[in-house]
Every structure is written in structure tokens, then in C-alpha cells.
Amino acid sequence: MTQTILTVDDSRTMRDMLRMALAEAGFNVLQAVDGVHGLEVLQTTMPDVIVTDINMPKMDGFGLIEAVRKDNRYRGVPILVLTTESDAAKKMRAKEAGATGWIVKPFEPTKLIAAIRRVAA
């Protein structure tokens, strides 16, 4: 069955890259431009994996992860953080918020896809 990935990133460049890389790997791709938008998309869809950026307007990645984990429906959805940040404290914060994994940009599509496959049931 085709798996659905929700990517949340405010950069159009990054969204384009993610869409192309993930679509090519056979995933169904949904995209949101920030945390608030991501939560909106989640109202109607249950993705298999969420891939989110950290630095975003309106609601950042931490906020999104916390909100998703608070919602019983999405408790089991793996969330991968994809960001240029590799600061240990931020990484720890994302983990505490409930992130499943952390990938540093710029990403290599094969690695990202491998990571997604690793967390997607």
C-alpha cells in the first residue's frame, strides 16, 4: 500500500525537493507550509510519517510535534525532524516533545527515504 508522508517546511525549495524525492520513491506526498497548516492538513489525513522543519513561522516544529503528540489520534505517527540545526539542546528538545528521529539538512534523498522506511510501520 502506498504510504503517505506529510512534509512541513516553510521553504518552497525544500518542499519541492522533498516532494520530488519522496514521490520518486513511491510515497504519496502531502505538504504544509508551517505548523499551523500542518495541523490543518492532519484534520483530514492520517499520514504514515510526518517530516517537519523546525524554524517556521506561525508554529515551529517543536510546537507541531507537541500538538501532534497531544492528539490521541496521531500519537503513533512517527515524526522525523528535518532541519539544518544540529544543536544538541534543540535535538533534545525535539525528542522531549516527541520526535521520532532527527535528520540534518541538506538531506540525501536515499538517507531520508531509508529513515522514513525505518520508522514507518
Place this chain on the structure above:
Amino acid sequence: MTVDTMAAIRLTFFQECEEQLSEMELGLLAMDEGNADSETVNAVFRAVHSIKGGAGAFKLTALVQFAHTFETALDHVRAGKLTPTAEVMKPMLRAADVLADLVEASRDGKEIDESSYAGVAAEVKALTLVGGEEEAEEAIDFQPTVIDFGLPEIAAEPIAAPRHEYRIQFTPHIELYANANEAALIIRELSRLGEVEVNCDASAVPSLDAIDEAGAYLSWTIRLSSESPIEAVREVFEFVEGEADISIETDGQPDVSDADIAALLAQALGSAPATEPEIEVATPALENADVEIGSALSSVSPLAEIPAPETVVPAAQAAETPKAVAVPAQTTIRVEFDRVDRLINLVGELVINQAMLSQRVIEANFAASSSVVIGLEELEQLTREIQESVMAIRAQPVKPLFQRMSRIVREVADATGKQVRLKTDGEATEVDKTVVERLAEPLTHMIRNAVDHGIESPEARAAAGKPAEGTVRLSAAHRSGRIVIEISDDGAGIDRPKVRASAIKKGLISPDAQLSDSDIDNLLFLPGFSTAATISNISGRGVGMDVVKRSILALGGRMSIASRPGKGSTFSMSLPLTLAVLDGMAVSVAGQTLVVPLTAIVETLKPKKGEIHGLGSEGRVMAIRNTFVPLIDVGTQLGFRGTVADPERSVAILVETDGGARNALLVDSIQDQRQVVIKSLEANYGTVAGIAAATILGDGRVALILDVDALVTGSFESQSSDELRYGTGG
């Protein structure tokens, strides 16, 4: 992923960069003016951060590094460690300029000499040194990686690699499951590395009534026989680091602990080149160390985690969630420019077709009340609306253009030691994309002039009782179907005696010429007026106001100056909103219909007997009031007829060319004034001297649109009477 899609993403990246640079500039200016809230600072940070992120994907190293330096400083502002005072904002604004330059250079594949911005980089870096104490050099938290969008492939197994026997003890904590990780998936992942033998220890599972559904009670012992190195095994556990007890023993040897790796890395970083070949840490990129352990790991950070030496944003600060700004996102779609142009062309055809239909209906003598005429009127109205709507697609706000000007003001003010603030107005005013693009250069030049020549030095301003900081205002507004752009300064105004003296010295006017204030101001537009002698190296750059005026005229625009001594000057430009249609005067010449652009026309005259005088063998001049103007016979000039027309049975159209030179065009008669759709002649036929473009008339015939400048120049060349060229200036 194909080369094409990568190219498309690259295009998107640079488009996005433009938007982000614009956002950044706006935010920085707000910070500079001291009215920036935390969201503004965040937005600036994000803009720079995003540029860095995208640049990394395209391996634009210089851009990544500079963006990183800049971002670090912005992060300090964001974290409240750095107050955006004027001293702080100055290097920040310079950094913004450098960033824009680097983006542009990267886009165009050019190199920028690092020394040209090293100073700015150092200044910005200095901002992050708190209390004079240098903080540890912050590592760039990622290395650019060339994105290889090739199909995902499993790395080729090394031939006859040594086999390892691993014994893995894995006890997940509750957090592992809470974060949507799954022990079973991790074990499945391990099984991909080789043969596994899994034993589950369920002894910790409590009795049914005591079970917590979210609890973690199971642990596993896994024997793995694999050719993969230990790093690959560790990588499997990277996401669950800290969320499970993990121990990995190899061939009976206990695994190196995290602490050991950390120590090893620290040693490698602190000392000479790493002795361990798999740990490639040569730069201060400590953060990056975790990315580079082992070849199997690339951008996915593995388990070994080194506490970053970089400043850690206090949790409370970082936790501050920006307030949602109540600006509804505009829904947009991206459309290729070609498609829009095709649509515009088609609408042009529609307009012409509709005009032809109207003409036929008139010829057929339908009654004004007939349904055909009424229906046609409706079609006419609809066509006009479609045309306007389609033109609006190409319309763009002048905001990005105006934003670029604040940089020019900064640069020139810095170079001249002046204090100048740019105030803009009407940035949302929209005009055709091509007009916006072609306005950049003349506008830049005029803004330079305004700061360099208009605004006085702070001392001179103080002496004149003005505030030390001068103001340059840039405004745009729609006025009667055109866009009017004004650049005004509150400087000293045009020094008319000096301008006059300079013009006399250059031989542009005679010493006894009677000139009004406005005439003197307009001398600035004469070719040959603004030469190096009067212009500093800032405004100079080889172009004068005549070139500026020429570019504006080329866009179908008009220019004027107003100046008050001691109060300042205002330059106004009025431009058409689109280049796809043109206001013209349709004239008849030797049975042909020609269109003269209205912007070039000063007045139309009926030559009287005695007003035309011969000059040389072929040349003729026309007396208009007290001056003589070269008379150009359009019919012979364009080769429509061999003999010159009789001026007394013709109409003279007085036109003004570049730099204000006036000439009279002799045509047979004037038909009317109308708006015509411009059709490129180059694209459909070829370049014709003296002709700018063509249009299609209501009767279906092609009418040529005159290129007045080229026609005038051509007439002088054919007569080779150069002395006429400047004889009529003014």
C-alpha cells in the same frame, strides 16, 4: 530525479531567495527604525536560515558560510543577547547587502572574491562576541552535500568483508514508544544487516491488571552476524538514543561506549588530524562530526552525540512561540512567463479582431439600435475588460524595486559621509513586469544622484537649520492610466547658476541664452551635461541624466524636474502601465498608415509658406517660433516615395528625441489618436530602421509604429550633416 527537475528546483530556490531577501530587508529596516517585534526578528532569522538551507543543497559554500555567520548574529538578537542598536544594525544591513550579492553571484554562476566581504563578515562575527570575550568558534552545523537524486540504491557490499558477530542488548524505555518508535521495526532493520537470532525477555511483564498500555516491559537480546561495521549497527539505533538501554558487543568484545567515542572525537578535534581514518574532522565543524563518522553515515546524524560548543539558546527563549500573525496567506499559483505572454498575445489578437468587426459593422450601416450593434458594444466592453485583466497578470508591485533602493541609499550615504533615510510610499502600486525590470537602472541612478548631489553634508544641513539626516522619498502612484514615480530629496535643490555656468562652459548653451528656471533644470538631461567633471565617482559611473531620460523615454515614459533652492528637488517619471499597448497618433504617409508614439509628440503644426528653408543640398529646416528645427520627410525617409512632399499640403509633427532635441516629421495627414496593440516586427519580419514595431488596424492592414529616435538619427546619417544634431537642443 532528472537534470530538468533539479534545474527547476534550483530556479525555485533563487526565486525564493529573492522573496526571502526582500522579507529580510524589510525586517532589518524595521529593526533599524527600532520598531521590530520578536516576530519580525524571527522572520529575518528564518529568511537567512532558509537561504542557508537551500544553498547547502546546491553546494553554494560561500553563500552557506556567510549566511551562517549572519544567521548566528541574528540568533543573538533573537535570543536577546544582542540589542539592535544603530551600531549593531549598520553591519547587519551591510551583511544583508553582501548576502544579496552572494545570492546573485551564485545564481549567475559567478565567483565573488571573499576579500570583498571579509570585512563585513568579520564585523558581523564581532557582534556575537559577548563582553569582549570570544566565544568558541561556532561550527557550521552542516556541510553542503551535493544532492544526488539518483534512485535509492543499497551500497554495494564490500567483497569478502570480515564478518562480525554482534551481541546486542536492547531494552526500550517508555519514551521510545511515546515518540512513535517501534522496537519491532528496529529489530527488522537489524535483520537487514545480516543473520539475526532474536530472544525476547518478557519476564518484566506484570500481571494483566497491572499492565499499563503505554508501558515498556520487554527487552531483547539479539545475535547478529553481519559484514557491516559497528557504525552501521549503531545507526539502526540512532533515533532511539537515550530512549532505550543499548549495549553492543562485538566478537565478544564490549562495545566502545558513547563516552569513549565522545572522548575520541574531542581528542581528534583538539589535536592534530584524526588518527582514526573514519572520523573525518578537519575543520572546527564540531557539530558536523556526528555527521561524518563512518562512510555509511552521511546527513543522518548517528548516535554519537557531542555537546555543541555553540551557545545554547535558553529554553525559555526558544520556547517562545511566535504569535500567529493575522495576515491571510495569499493564494498564488506559479505560471510560466511564456504562457502569460501567449495569453497576452491572444488577447491582442482579440482586440484587433474586435476592432475589425466593429469596422465591418460600421461599413454595413447597421442601425445604432440594432441587436448587432448593441451586441458588438458589449463585446467591446468585454474585450477591454479581458485585456485589462490579462495585463494585470503581468503587473507586479514596485515594492521589491523600491526595497533595493534602500541599499543604494545606504551605500552612497556611507561613501559620502552623509546621513540619509529613504522613505517609500505606494510600494504596492503595480506596473508591468518588464517596466519594473527596466526601471531598476534609471531609478538606481537617480537615487544615487539624490543622495550624492541632492542631500547636503550633515554640517551643511545643520548650518541651514535642517536636521542632520536628510530624507529621500520614493513614491509610486497610479494617475490617469499611467504610473507616476517620484524621487524627491530635502536637499539643497539644483544650483542653477552652477548648472548654467557648466552648460555654457561645455558649449551646450550660448552665454547670453535666456533661460527660465525650468529650462536650466532641464539642462541636466542634455547629453554631454553630466560628465565626469561635475560628477563624483558615486553617481558618475559613466552615465548621465540623459541616459536616464533615454531609458524612461524608451519605456514610453516622460520625465520632469521640479526644484526649489534650499528645499530640495523632485524628479517625476510617468510611465505606461504596460508595454503591450501604446497610445499613438495614426498618420497617413503616401497611402500608408503609420503610428507615431504619443509620448514623443510635442505638438502638430501646419507649415505655412516661408517657414520652410533649404539647408545644404537636401536638408530642410522649419521655422517654429524663434527656432529652426530639422524637417524630416517621413515618406522619403522610409522609402515610400522618391520625391519630397510639399510641406504646405502636409502636416508637421514636432517630436522630441533623446536629450530633448526637437525635429519636425512631415506627414500627409493625421487620422486620429488611438491605442494600438504592439506586435514585434523583429519576431515576425525583421528589423527595419526607423520602425519600432507594428500593429494591426481595424481594417486588417498592418501599420508600422515609428521609432522616432532612429528615424531622426537615420535622417542625419543620410544627410551627413552632423552639425544639425545639437543645434536645436532645448
